[in-house]
Amino acid sequence: MANVDPDIQRHLLEHMHSPRLVGLDSMNYWIHHKRPALLRLLKKINIYVANDQEARALSGESNLIKAAKCLYSYGPKMILIKKGEHGVLFFSDNFIFSLPAYPTDKVVDPTGAGDTFAGGFMGYLTQTKKINAQTLKKAIAYGTVAASFNIEDFGLKRMSRLTLKVLEHRLARFKKYVLF
């Protein structure tokens, strides 16, 4: 559920028939002005996707692990904190996972990187049979690499001509960049 008024998000959720996995995005405006509605909604979703500032604002915690634990206590069993150029942190009841951003100097416009990450992440999960630690980690890696393409040009220019083959080629390189 992309970032709109939590009451609209709730309304949308009520019209879904047994969704397999519900991810929710939000932002500072709703966190500050519709906090009770947002907190009610968090009880009904599986993955809360937030950037670091949003995670800190909603939890009141500066340390991101503390923030993730707090957000987890609000309901979602999975917390995904996006840190822009610093990568991502995933927190759940049975594992923690963290990746840096894809190291690149080709940055034309970072607008939409977080949404591209979320899209790549959810998109990868839609075609997996199981949702477990292994597929979630892989989904995070796909999202990370997807975002690295989006920032290479304005708007959807780079994404519109991206192929899965090219994405997976960069994914293989990324794996080498973080494997020790």
Next chain:
Amino acid sequence: MANVDPDIQRHLLEHMHSPRLVGLDSMNYWIHHKRPALLRLLKKINIYVANDQEARALSGESNLIKAAKCLYSYGPKMILIKKGEHGVLFFSDNFIFSLPAYPTDKVVDPTGAGDTFAGGFMGYLTQTKKINAQTLKKAIAYGTVAASFNIEDFGLKRMSRLTLKVLEHRLARFKKYVLF
């Protein structure tokens, strides 16, 4: 070579008999006030270790990959940029490597985390037979995990009672946190 006046560092280096690997740290004061001396010294060392602000200040580049490429052009064949809670970026002529910080909510005092990282990194390399991509990556992971202990208490309190066994136990967990 720990962070002092680059002229003192150069003097020290001139007294070393064919060192195997020379790492150099510096800081904003020398970058701004003794830049020519620092640049002369960079031509003679193997690894330049800097935090993100220092890397940006010395290179004039905001993007850290661009900064690393610029610093590389100054001489050192390996550039290691420390990003505090956001982890580390390694750049060399034949590979790039990046790790997030060890995810932890036990942060009492971050003072000395970067130095502990550098110590763990160089310390690991002192006992390897070869210095190659594999051992450098592992050294970066050791440094990352060493730093995660240092911040758990003031001064050297936590480090003074740290054993290699405990460090390696956390290293194994860290590997799970970043492996996809």
